Amino acid sequence: MTRSNSFLSMTRRQMLATSGAAIAATQVLRSPALAQAAGRPVVRTAAGDVAGEAVNGVNRFLGIRYAQPISGANRFLPPQPVAPWDGVYEATRHADISPQGGADPTGATPVTPAFANPDYVDAGDDCLALSVWTPEGADGTLPVMVWLHGGGWTTGAGSCAIYDGQNLASRGDVVVVTINHRLGASGLTDFSRIVGGDYAGSANLSVQDMLAALEWVNTNIAGFGGNPELVTIFGESGGGWKVNTMQGVPAAEGLFHRAIVESGPLTHFYTTDEGDAVASAMLDALGLNPETAAEGLANLTHEQVVEAEAVVAQGMGMSAPGFPMGFWPVIDGSLIQGHVFDGTAAPSSLGVPLLIGQTGTEFSLFMLGDEAAYELDDAGVDQRIGGMMGAEPGAMVLATYRADYPDLEPSELYFRIFSDFAMGVLSLVIADTRVASGAAPTYAYRFDWNTPIEGDRIYSPHTIEIPFVFDNATTEAGVVMTGGGDEAAALAATVSEAWVQFAKTGVPSAPGLPEWPVYTPEGREAMHLDTSAAVAPYMPPELVEGFKTSLFAQAGRD
DSSP: OOTTOTTSOHHHHHHHHHHHHHHHHTTEESOHHHHHHTTOOEEEOSSOEEEOEEETTEEEEEEEESSOOSSGGGTTSOOOOOOOOSSEEEOBSOOOBOOOOSOOTTOSOTTGGGGOOOTTOOBOSOOOEEEEEEETTOOSOEEEEEEEOOSTTTSOOTTOGGGOOHHHHHTSSOEEEEEOOOOHHHHHOOOTTTTOGGGTTOTTHHHHHHHHHHHHHHHHGGGGTEEEEEEEEEEETHHHHHHHHHHTOGGGBTTBSEEEEESOOOOOOBOHHHHHHHHHHHHHHHTOOTTTHHHHHTTOOHHHHHHHHHHHHTTOOOSSTTSOOSSOOBOOSSSOOSOSEESEEOGGGTTSOEEEEEETTGGGTTOTTOGGGGSOOHHHHHHHHHHHHOHHHHHHHHHHHHHHOTTOOHHHHHHHHHHIIIIIHHHHHHHHHHHHTTOSOEEEEEEOOOOOGGGGTTOSOTTTTHHHHTTOTTSHHHHHHHOOSHHHHHHHHHHHHHHHHHHHHSSOOOTTSOOOOOOOTTTOEEEEESSSOEEEESSOGGGHHHHHHHHHHHTTOO
C-alpha cells in the first residue's frame, strides 16, 4: 500500500492540506509562553508543540490529532497527515469519537455507565486523535502501552471513563496511549474495487488509522518519555480483535513489540468478494452506484454514512463470535495479505510475545434478557448443555466441568461452559497456532474474580478485567463495575503490575503471583487471576478439540 496517496490529484491534495491547517488552527495557543508560564507540560512533536496538564504526578495530553478530519475530500480515503502548526496545540480535551450509530455489542448493561465519554465529546469527523498519559520526569526509556478500544468494529472510543490512563501511568513506569479511529461503515467499507479511482486505497481504513496512530507513536512518543522500541498494543473485546488484526499487518511490524488480547480472539478476515458485497450494499443504501460514487462519496455527511450503515447492518448476522461478520477487515492483498491465525500464524506476528485470555463467565453480560439463565438448578444446566451439545456429549462435558469446578453454583457453571465454548476455544486456537508456527512466547490468563454488583449474579462478566488492568477499580467509573473496596483495589494493583511487567519484559509477573508459565498445547497453562491466583489449564484440555469442531462448524469454517 502506498501511504503517500499518489492517486490524488493536485487539486485534491490542496483541499486536504487546507483542511488539515484549518483544524490545527482551532486548537492552537498563539503564545507558547502562556502555557509555559502556567507551569503546564509542553512537548514538541513532528507537527508542532502540544500543551497538556499536570495532574497528580502525571502529565496528560488529550485529543492530539494524528491525522486530518475524515470529512469532505477525506471521506473514505486513507488518513492524511495533519498540517504543521505554529504556537502550542491545546491538548486538554478529548476529540470527537468516530461517527457511530449502532448499539454497543454488549448492549445496555449494568457496566455501561463506566464506558461513558465526557459530556462535551460528540461523534464527528474530527475523530482521528489520541491521548497520552506520562509520568512527570519520564526520560524516554519507559515502555509504552497503546490501548485499542472495545465496541466491536462499530462502536466505542478511547475517551471512555474506564480507559482513563491516569492511574496506570501514575505507577511511574509506563506511558499510556488511547486512540480513536474510524468505525463501522466509515472505517470498513472497501470501495477499492467496485469504485476504484480516488478510492483505490479505501480498504481497511480503520486498520490504516490504527497504523497511522502507531506511526505517530513511533515518531513522537520519545518526547513524552516513552521508548518507541518498547511499545505494547492491548485491547479488550473488539479491541482484542484489533490487536489480533494488527499482528497480521506487515506494515505494522516493528511499530509494536508486545501484544495483549483481552476477551477478543480473531483469526479470520473477509475475502474480497465478501468485502465487495458490503460495499455494494452501502452504495445501494446511499443511493449511489459505481459510476456516480466518486462524486457522491466526497459530499456525504457523517450522519448520512451512519444512516446507511444502519440499513446495511440490518441484513448482517453473526455466525459465531470472533468470526467475520458485518463491517470487518478484508484481505486486500496489500495491507492485509492473509488470515492472521489460520493453520499458521502471520509472519508479522511471530516475533511479538502475546498475552491472551478472558474472564471466567464472559457471556453472563450478554444474556441478561434470559432471566432463567441466572436462576438455574442442576437440572436446568443439564437441560441447557444437553440441548446445546447433544445428550451424550453434554453429559460428558458436565461431568468434566463439575469435577474441575465443584464449587460453582449451577448458573455460574453454565456461563463458564458456554463462555469456554464460544470464546475460549478461539483463544486457544490462536495460542496453539502460534506455538506450532514457532512464534515468540504466548502467555494465557483467566480473570476469575466475581463482581458483587447486580446482587452477585453476573459473576465474572465480559469487560470486568478492564478496571483492574487500568488500576481504576476504585475510581468513579470503576466502582460501577467492581463495587469498589480494598479487595478490588488490591487485585487491581496486582493485575495492572502484571500487564506493566509484560510491557517491560515480555513476561507477565507481579508480587504475590506464582511464576507465570509459557503456554503449551499439551498443558494449556494459564494464570487464573483472583484474590488468590493459581496456575491451572485454561479450560478442560480434553474438551478443546470437540468444542473447536462444533464452533468452527457453526461458523461455517472447516
